[in-house]
């Protein structure tokens with residue numbers, strides 16, 4: 001009798017499972033709009049020139065692969081902190097911000113969640129409705145009770161801001177509120193600057209603890225612009241704040257697993273104690289993070305020339321995403337569907353298209369176009385070669 005005989009089969013990841021089904025589909029043309037990966041105009045994953053040049057520099061240096069500190073490469077941590085908080089952040093200058101390299105944005109969220117569970121065991125966690133499904137999964141795995149706050153307004157395809165604000169103002173003090181910095185996944189609906197200010201005021205006045213997830217910095221308006229919510233929270237006088245950021249998309253380093261957790265503390269002394277506990281959390285999980293991806297990012301951010309090239313490359317990705325949004329909206333309008341104009345108002349790699357699960361199923365069955373059943377479409381999977389085909393198929397299933 002096996003010790004594992006009672007183990008039940010867990011469901012496949014709904015999004016990764018979609019890619020498997022798409023790969024196995026023998027039809028042509030076929031399009032995968034399900035993934036959360038940026039593709040270039042030729043439908044290929046990007047190998048940024050800045051990353052390739054940094055790679056050459058590192059190879060030439062012939063570094064031995066020793067262990068790195070538990071909280072990551074110091075150069076990476078400080079460069080990432082400036083990327084997330086800007087060059088003139090008072091909290092950072094006062095030594096109140098702890099930044100630790102993690103295994104991608106997911107690792108940052110999980111280390112943060114474990115740290116919070118150990119520090120604030122009775123806190124509740126509130127996640128936007130809807131959100132990236134893994135938010136729920138990983139905060140629950142860390143032992144939290146999860147609630148939702150209203151976020152998406154299906155009729156306007158934007159943020160249901162009044163409902164969101166009312167929910168924040170009704171939360172128990174000490175609730176951890178997970179906020180998307182930009183390019184909300186899955187909806188593409190972001191807060192405006194004015195709305196961020198109102199959120200910051202509510203967070204401060206209710207005594208909530210914001211945990212900002214920034215997986216798409218640079219994909220909407222720009223590096224600093226996309227981090228504005230973090231600056232606004234701090235300007236409003238919010239004392240404590242966590243940020244999970246990811247280099248997966250912005251540096252196209254998905255498989256290298258590069259991210260960071262940052263925690264804003266009330267004093268430099270508090271920051272020292274917080275860092276020691278974050279290190280305990282990391283130590284108990286994977287001891288210390290991998291070297292290579294973080295060394296690439298530190299090399300790029302530490303060299304003005306490479307950094308300028310990287311910023312330009314992020315700008316190209318951002319520009320192409322916007323062009324594909326425009327292209328889809330224009331084609332759908334020409335096919336008699338002007339109601340999809342909202343796609344141009346949404347930000348980042350995803351759009352909540354408003355297509356029903358049945359319509360998504362028709363896209364798959366009749367056109368070999370794969371999307372998540374919620375109607376989420378990855379805009380960066382569109383290109384000049386498939387745009388007409390996709391627009392035509394959407395127009396047909398939209399009726």
Ligand code: PMP
Pocket residue numbers: 036103104105106107132185213215246247248254258259
């Ligand atoms: N947060 C959000 C909102 C995401 O969409 C993603 C990636 N899909 C992540 C976090 C995790 O990023 P990473 O791949 O760096 O773990």
